[in-house]
Amino acid sequence: MKLSRRESILVALFAALFLGLVGGGLVLAGLRSLSGLMRENEALAERAEALQRAVDDRAIWEARDAWLNEHTETFRSREDASAALLGHLETLANEAGMQLTGREILGAEPETSEPGMEGETASYFRKATIRVRIEGEPEKVLTWLHGLQDPDRLIGVTGETIDAEDRLVAEIEVTKSYFEGEE
DSSP: OOOOHHHHHHHHHHHHHHHHHHHHHHHHHHHHHHHHHHHHHHHHHHHHHHHHHHHHTHHHHHHHHHHHHHHOOEESSHHHHHHHHHHHHHHHHHHTTOOEEEEEEOOOOOOOOOSOSTTOOOOSOEEEEEEEEEEEOHHHHHHHHHHHOBGGGTEEEEEEEEEESSSEEEEEEEEEEEEESOO
């Protein structure tokens, strides 16, 4: 069966159109794949640079880790850390000649993860937080508040409300960072 000239032209146009559509689809799919590979390559290059910076800064991070291991206490649980923090606060208040009028151990905060590689959920520290209320002469209370900040023990005031009418009344939250494990 022989095709007429008109049929031959139509078959050739159809074949060209078909090849153009299929070829165009393949080219578009290839471009999408290529752009995806380029984005992944950029992300890997950034990760490699970050790892190289970490290797270059190794001595600094080792010194920081040694300092943290030296200055961070280890407790079995948040309750043990909270009890130690409360004892420390009461000792400081007694030394300043004041009494804590309210004590509240705050619940654990939800676990947060440090930024890092995908799938990492470990946090470096645990936190124990106490809310206390204290009343007294403004000079004594403010001096006591400044004495609470103890970077060498990783203790800090993380919230405070001060009412200064006749006597200074302070309600503060104090947080201690610690390692959890065997003491």
